[in-house]
Amino acid sequence: MKSTNKMKIEFDSNTNNIGFARVSVAAFLTQLNPTLEEVADVKTAVSEAVTNAVIHGYDKLAGYIELTSVLEEDTITITIVDKGKGIEDVNKAMEPLFTTKSENEHSGMGFMFMQAFMDEVDVKSLVGEGTTVIMKKRIGCERI
Amino acid sequence: MKSTNKMKIEFDSNTNNIGFARVSVAAFLTQLNPTLEEVADVKTAVSEAVTNAVIHGYDKLAGYIELTSVLEEDTITITIVDKGKGIEDVNKAMEPLFTTKSENEHSGMGFMFMQAFMDEVDVKSLVGEGTTVIMKKRIGCERI
Amino acid sequence: SGEIKRFLRDDGMVKVSRSLKENGYKIRQATQSISHEMGREATIEELAAATELSAEDIVMAMDASVEVESIYKTVYQ
Ligand SMILES: Nc1ncnc2c1ncn2[C@@H]1O[C@H](COP(=O)(O)OP(=O)(O)O)[C@@H](O)[C@H]1O
Ligand SMILES: Nc1ncnc2c1ncn2[C@@H]1O[C@H](COP(=O)(O)OP(=O)(O)O)[C@@H](O)[C@H]1O
Ligand SMILES: [Mg+2]
Ligand SMILES: [Mg+2]
Numbered sequence: 527m528k529s530t531n532k533m534k535i536e537f538d539s540n541t542n543n544i545g546f547a548r549v550s551v552a553a554f555l556t557q558l559n560p561t562l563e564e565v566a567d568v569k570t571a572v573s574e575a576v577t578n579a580v581i582h583g584y585d586k587l588a589g590y591i592e593l594t595s596v597l598e599e600d601t602i603t604i605t606i607v608d609k610g611k612g613i614e615d616v617n618k619a620m621e622p623l624f625t626t627k628s629e630n631e632h633s634g635m636g637f638m639f640m641q642a643f644m645d646e647v648d649v650k651s652l653v654g655e656g657t658t659v660i661m662k663k664r665i666g667c668e669r670i
Numbered sequence: 671m672k673s674t675n676k677m678k679i680e681f682d683s684n685t686n687n688i689g690f691a692r693v694s695v696a697a698f699l700t701q702l703n704p705t706l707e708e709v710a711d712v713k714t715a716v717s718e719a720v721t722n723a724v725i726h727g728y729d730k731l732a733g734y735i736e737l738t739s740v741l742e743e744d745t746i747t748i749t750i751v752d753k754g755k756g757i758e759d760v761n762k763a764m765e766p767l768f769t770t771k772s773e774n775e776h777s778g779m780g781f782m783f784m785q786a787f788m789d790e791v792d793v794k795s796l797v798g799e800g801t802t803v804i805m806k807k808r809i810g811c812e813r814i
Numbered sequence: 815s816g817e818i819k820r821f822l823r824d825d826g827m828v829k830v831s832r833s834l835k836e837n838g839y840k841i842r843q844a845t846q847s848i849s850h851e852m853g854r855e856a857t858i859e860e861l862a863a864a865t866e867l868s869a870e871d872i873v874m875a876m877d878a879s880v881e882v883e884s885i886y887k888t889v890y891q
Contacts, residue, residue, distance in 0.1 A: 550693070
């Protein structure tokens with residue numbers, strides 16, 4: 527049985543930090559001995575969630591983003607918290623192609639990526655208070 | 671002029687997390703456009719400081735390590751904090767070859783590496799309270 | 815979700831790096847040719863441009879412990 531291990535990272539809302547967040551989680555995840563594909567899956571999901579916090583949550587405003595990652599047995603749980611503007615209707619936001627920023631290259635596929643690449647995605651949000659995204663993935667189940 | 675950027679990581683005292691801490695700092699540092707050698711210097715210093723927190727600070731006990739990293743202009747400042755057993759005599763601890771764990775592969779060179787690879791190393795410690803290591807390095811000054 | 819993943823990948827929207835070893839080789843090659851050309855060490859931005867990898871992925875690929883962890887993953891790919 528593997529023991530539990532936990533890390534937390536906090537960083538400025540800044541597009542420059544998306545890569546840092548992605549690689550930090552990937553480096554932490556290596557302890558579960560994932561395949562490259564599993565690492566890529568988790569990195570993609572983290573990128574999408576952190577990008578959303580920066581672009582939608584804080585928009586151009588300054589703010590902090592907190593990312594917690596827990597390894598338990600063969601499962602990684604990643605929680606991404608912003609204290610930004612929040613989401614009015616989470617179910618609608620999670621629909622494929624739904625976006626509130628269609629002007630730019632936002633395709634409305636972020637939540638779809640998270641759901642495709644992780645086993646579980648849970649979003650909690652309150653307008654004016656911020657958004658929490660919790661994602662889980664079991665590592666190693668595609669092997670055997 | 672480059673703007674300021676800050677990150678903080680917290681993690682269990684666990685030798686498995688040394689790589690995670692090292693890679694996280696390296697990924698964050700890429701924003702200053704370092705050479706691979708500069709990245710390697712910083713990674714070595716971070717590894718030594720985090721290893722000390724795990725091995726000497728907490729020994730076999732459970733505990734948290736906090737690492738903060740700030741980018742200002744062309745300088746990275748890294749602060750590593752443990753709440754472990756602390757150091758009795760910091761000046762003596764920093765002498766080359768001094769070690770309190772000579773049984774193992776601890777060569778007493780950790781602080782020397784930190785000083786060799788970073789521009790500044792500052793250590794504050796109190797017995798029973800823990801240890802704080804602050805390291806600074808200017809990036810890019812070897813170019814031109 | 816396997817099908818969606820395959821679709822997203824085949825579509826080129828998500829890049830899966832072949833292997834850290836392969837990236838390491840590309841990075842080392844670029845390091846050499848840039849330093850030869852410029853007469854100084856390559857910066858991470860120059861390496862990122864030359865290898866088409868992100869700067870963070872370069873530092874991760876160059877981390878020894880991560881490379882060791884991933885040896886059997888190259889077999890998987
Ligand atoms: N952290 C967040 N804070 C506020 N709104 C968010 C957040 N994450 C997502 N949203 C909302 O959900 C929508 C859909 O997100 P997503 O599927 O990632 O597509 P996109 O980012 O391309 O718009 C966004 O357009 C935005 O309105
Ligand atoms: N975070 C720390 N907490 C407690 N003691 C420490 C810490 N860091 C260093 N020390 C003390 O300083 C000594 C010298 O450290 P170092 O130069 O890294 O050599 P080594 O780790 O090989 O012993 C250690 O042997 C230990 O006694
Ligand atoms: Mg998005
Ligand atoms: Mg040491």
